[in-house]
Amino acid sequence: MSLIEQAQRTAQAAQGLATQSTIAKNQALEAIAQALEAHAEAILEANHQDCVRSQGLASALYARLKLDEQKLTGAIAGVRSVAALTDPVGEVQIYRELDAGLILKRVSCPLGVLGVIFEARPDAVIQISALAVKSGNGALLKGGQEALATCQAISKAIQAGLAQTSISPEAIALLTSREETLELLKLDQYVNLIIPRGSNSFVRFVQDNTRIPVLGHAEGICHLYIDRAANLTQAIPIAVDSKTQYPAACNAIETLLVHQDIAPTALPELVAALQAKGVSLRGDTSTRQVVDLEPATAEDWATEYGDLTLSIGIVDSVEAAIAHINTYGSGHTDAIVTEDEATAALFLANVDAAGVFQNCSTRFADGFRYGFGAEVGISTQQMPPRGPVGLEGLVTYKYQLQGSGHIVATYSGSEAKPFTHQDLPK
């Protein structure tokens, strides 16, 4: 079957899935969970084969590829937790009388088909399939060749599960042929949203090569600014947490900005606390007059290290901190530590990022921590959905208008009838 034929079949199956009830979708998720449990041995065996084939892989990629029993059990528990989430489909967002008997509703509905492209990480197939089913969307899954056997085993289990339900197994399809990712990116007629899972350079490649909307971010250059009115007892743990709690995460900070008035007191303590956690520090000229560090260059301000490296700069005002962040930041998450509410308000209003925080760690920027139940991805684009995206990022809406013979001529011209435009109780 060609990629286009597969996409057509998935789109067809997705139309059937789109109108399934919440109960039917939750039953399907339970059936998928049970089928994954029944196929667990085969999945782990397939993963073992993939791992043996991939000994030469870079260690980070290999770690993502490797699927042990614990990871698989976690992923299956994840399927059941998706079943417990509120159905994002069918939410009435607008309910309005335009005129007597002419009623407008804006109702959330599935997007259609998700195109999911991932490097390694075969457990992503499980998570994204569950999210797709819950949101009423079909999914075309394209994995790397290194995870092929695992993905095939997982996909076989998912389809065996769906075969027990009212949802067509064709709604979730694994692309196993040699078609390039580029071909999937061209299917804008059938695929409504691309979700890339992988490295920054991989996400950027996807963004640069498709007209389909992409949910994801290529960079997370996050900042922490310690204001002159900062409470240092809070500032130091926040700096340590923001950098070291999980340094590979996109919401970890890459740059620490410190107000010049507080720098002589704060910097030695900050440096000691960060170095104690193994952070390798770089500083601008002003910083290095206070503490002895490697120099930070202009390039550092625009770099996502993704490891235990951090650059420190000194600024003379909150305005200078905002200007630095809006120049070098990636619009992900930026935080201020200050007790001065006016300064905090200025920072929160003027930093152009999906997350703007005061007196807490940037690491809170996460769909689970925000209470969304699931995280589909984090978006650094300007238009919604922005920031951590829950299931609501996998739905759109349509306007349903119901009348009884209403025509526009009645509401036009010199004797136009006025609209009532009254919102009704939802």
Next chain:
Amino acid sequence: MSLIEQAQRTAQAAQGLATQSTIAKNQALEAIAQALEAHAEAILEANHQDCVRSQGLASALYARLKLDEQKLTGAIAGVRSVAALTDPVGEVQIYRELDAGLILKRVSCPLGVLGVIFEARPDAVIQISALAVKSGNGALLKGGQEALATCQAISKAIQAGLAQTSISPEAIALLTSREETLELLKLDQYVNLIIPRGSNSFVRFVQDNTRIPVLGHAEGICHLYIDRAANLTQAIPIAVDSKTQYPAACNAIETLLVHQDIAPTALPELVAALQAKGVSLRGDTSTRQVVDLEPATAEDWATEYGDLTLSIGIVDSVEAAIAHINTYGSGHTDAIVTEDEATAALFLANVDAAGVFQNCSTRFADGFRYGFGAEVGISTQQMPPRGPVGLEGLVTYKYQLQGSGHIVATYSGSEAKPFTHQDLPK
């Protein structure tokens, strides 16, 4: 000044505009309205020059270019009506306690800079500038050379108005140099949304040549399906209104589908009513067995006539009507006439379009008629904003998280503190 320099200055001014109060923005709109009134003579004179220069223009384009006193007065009234709209900025969409003292808010905020590209229609400069100011966005306006003098006169007036206020006149900039539209489309570092105003082919060109999100639609291929359970007393006026009330509009129908059971009765009446309004009709083979019409080809189903031409097809079920619409439609607006609620529900759920209507004219698909107060554009993309877009299409949101030293380590690991995730009253 180069285009990039101009974009930087507008982006800078837009940052200042973004945090202006509703009162300040409304005062700026009143100042713009008054300045346009004061400059009316110069604007009309400039438009006269443009019109003299453009005698060779196609009549539709010429009609859009021509600005008389009435059109200008209407546009100025439009500026004042935008002032009366609710401010889309600062809306608290989520207000949630994550844990004691750790409070999350999702607040609407401006996008940044709008890139507006229009063919002819100099009054669009006035409308879009007003919408930009109200939504806290800067705007780079690029008009066609045919409207240059008018746009310059309007822009001069708008900037004179803004100069009286707290908002920088640089927030709204007219691009008058010879830079090609293509250059503006490449400024994704400074421009956050492109709004094209012009012909379908023009909008398609814009969509095909930018990475910046585009608010607009290239095609409006809308359908009306007359079910076998239709009330013909409603169906005929709805068909006539949907086609003829303003045939050049994107929400006018291009295809009429009729259920085979009702075709022998309905078609002669429908044809007579439509022909009486000057509609040129084409029919598929089944239709032409009932009424004598020019033949409709496969190409007709995919054509937006934009004039008084309409193709008629016969289908044997609502499912066939849905399949036809989902194949040939552009996802704009499609309607059914039926008294059968189960059939209507099937149609509304399964037709994949921004607007799905029952027993009313497709011409209602419009921001003003929906009660949005203003229409920024109509989008046929799948992701929100979809359908008629009001001021809410010009804003995004940011997550503001405020704590008092909260760090993620507290909520991680084997002794993780649970989140409370309690929504607070807004």
